[in-house]
Amino acid sequence: MLRKQPISVILAAGWLAILLFFALFGPFLPIPDTLYSFEDSLSVGIFSQGHILGTDSNGYDMFAQLVEGSRYSLLIAGISVTIGALIGSIVGILGAFKQGIFDRIANALFSVVLSIPNLLLSITLIAVFGTSPDPSNPVPPSRRLIVVIVSLTIVIVPILGRIARSTAISWSNRDFVTAARSMGMTDRQIIVRHIVPNVMPALMAIAFLAIGVVIVAEGSLSLLGAGIGEKTTWGSMIARGRSDIEYYPHILFVPIVAVALTVISCNRLGDQVRRNLDPREARL
Amino acid sequence: MSTLLSLRNLSVQFDTVRGRLNAVKEISLDIESGESVGIVGESGSGKSVLSRAAMGILHGGNVHKSGDITFDGNLLSSLSAQELREFWGTGMAMIFQDPMTSLNPVRKIGTQIGEALRIRLGMSKNDANKKSAELLRLVRVPDPDATLNKYPFQLSGGLRQRVMIAIALACDPKLLFADEPTTALDVTVQAQILELLDDLRKSLNMSMVLVTHDLGVVAGHTDRVIVMYAGEVVESAKTTDLFANMRMPYTEALFKSIPTLDTPTGTRLPTIEGRVPDPTQDNPGCSFASRCSYVQEKCRTEHPPLTSDSNDHHYRCWFPIQVRSTL
């Protein structure tokens, strides 16, 4: 199966594989600590001596930041999309299949969350649960991280949930579902054996896209100061590098290119996943 | 009668995931003005591709067309898309199978009929409206003026089909392609539509190519029948001659497998075993050989040419069924 993929898919998968490598093995790589300030080489550019991607205005090595950023960006995006997809699809599929009150509740839930502007929702949650009023007793970074992940998950749930719901509705109307009912299958059996496997491909494809979206969303949060704080993410790199754009554009350039490549790769893979999993595309 | 449409060695191939697909293989035929020709075939025979190719409306970079198409003296195959457009509507027109999807659901009926009139004939809005109402009367739509203001979803399948016929006739075409026009309709509505097409054809002196899988439909509404199988013409004759003297085993097998109202209850129908050959593969010999009950060795190795007898009855078979004694 790997042989036959188009070149763009191989490149996309390759990029994401590199990121995964960074994310998993970052701390073990022989790269400087992200918070170690190379005071002699502040804001040096790409391909400088000892710093392949340069340093930022605080002297922190860009490559190290990139690696650590990949860790947290992927972590946040991965967890929030996975959990969001799970919750969204359960609610959406149940509502679609059972109809009636189930569907009304599902729809209402989705609509309510969707009607609140994403960013505001996230910032509010982070402000309420992720900060403490007492500056001498700050919120531990782990809790902050969890709050950020939860707030992004809440945003993802209705988006993926709606897709799961509409896909499930169209599958529920197919004759083979009627046949399954006429065989005496319970609703649970039908949902598990027939609906879920058919909804999965569309959902997985969109989930890949969602990863890209969440990475960018996290970037926005960091930009607004509502990021995860201490640890580096690409968003926080962009936030920190904003003001340097005039003289040291590479400081902004590096994280932006990383985000862009990741989003493009996610989109490409998502598209390919959909194509491969959809049996109809496989024929004439 | 003059020859209105002439196809010479028309071939159509598609590039697909599975390879090059031969949909239509070197077809030559003529349609005279004023005559009604039926093209009969099952799915995969190439009949729909043929009519679309003849009109020149096949699109896509994966389409390969070759051969000559001459309409009313003009060699269409050498024309650009721009020049071809001159013939659509005024020379040739087409009506399609599915009335649900052939009309634009978000535009009113009057707009859709009027569009052809205004763009092709340059009519003003008022004139177009008047002519549209006239056309609806022509196709026997009850209450034409009210219908002009309706949307397709407000009409039944039969009415939508009539609207489609009205649109096709708007610019007085000389040749009408009807691609399975009644397959999606109820049988009583089908009878009405076929009768309408017959009447219109006679009163407007229009030629018609009726593409269908239903031998019953061609029996009652065509002057000549062409039978297609696997992209080729396998038999063609005057309608009465075809049904009286089927020469091609495929035609006979097709005819016999149709249950009719006279078939006694509980009979097992004769079937055609096997499947249509893969259009992406080149098969030596006759394309029907693998399913023919009269098959002989020659059929498998040599491809039969189209031969004809004195009655202008053409068939593509090495061992055609013998002519039954005429009454």
Next chain:
Amino acid sequence: MAGTGNAHLRGEGMVLRANDINVEFKIGDKKVVKAVSGVSIDIAKGETLAVVGESGCGKSSLGKALLQLPKPTSGSVILNDVDITALHGEKLRAVRPQMQMIFQDPISSLDPRMTVRRIIEQPLKVWSDLDEQGRASRVDELLDSVGLDPAVVGSRRPYEFSGGQCQRISIARALALNPSMLICDEPVSALDVSVQAQILNLLQDMKDKFELTMMFISHDLGVVKTVSDRVMVMYLGKICEIASPDTLYKTPRHHYTHALVGSVPVADPTKKSLRSVIQGEPPSPMNPPSGCRFRTRCPAATDLCATEEPQLREMGGGNYVACHHPRA
């Protein structure tokens, strides 16, 4: 026209008996579509009842109502002497295997993500006590009986097959639990003519082999003629006429049946096709005409037809017509 009426119902010993079935759908807030109105039928063991009519006549809705998918708005269905309309939940599920359905669209009848083997195994997994081995051999048996080679077909998916083959798979699935009754909803309408014959023959074979009782829904009069013992004609949710196929087609007594039979294209150019015997469009099922529903298009309609709904009555030889002025 077709009215309610029980004159055509026979006594005991029927596999299926449906009493006064009504199927109504709500569209939007106020409009109600009366798909089936007051239809009663019965089918004897081993018999095939064909239900014919054009779109909107309610034949498909009737079929689904018999299967309780969904339950009819009112009326009762008695299958093998059990009133299944009164059953719910587990009890209803338990009787479902006795009545199975074959659908019109061969492709959408099968789960595109499952292999053929798994598709046919489903009913066995739900109900039978067989172990994996036992199920596998039963699946092989079923595939053989519908003319498919299990070794070739088993691990493939529906999109790899033609319409005819998909219908065979559907039939195999339907027979897995040995139903006493099979409802076929336009099973050959989506197939090519040459394939239709194969599937019709197969259904006949299955019926003989497994002693099935069948209800065959179709709009194609020719198809119906070869498979059925009795034919029932429906129009706008009501029954017009019930008779044996020969009687119905040679001497239709109801004016709608006559028009229907007359509209079928005959594959014989020497027989001049009749001028279409019926004009106009069928009325909307949301607002059916009073009295006889066919009267707006009937050449023999009188005032009586508008005020009084005709009931089915016997015309002799098993022919029942719901008409005030049947054809002679």
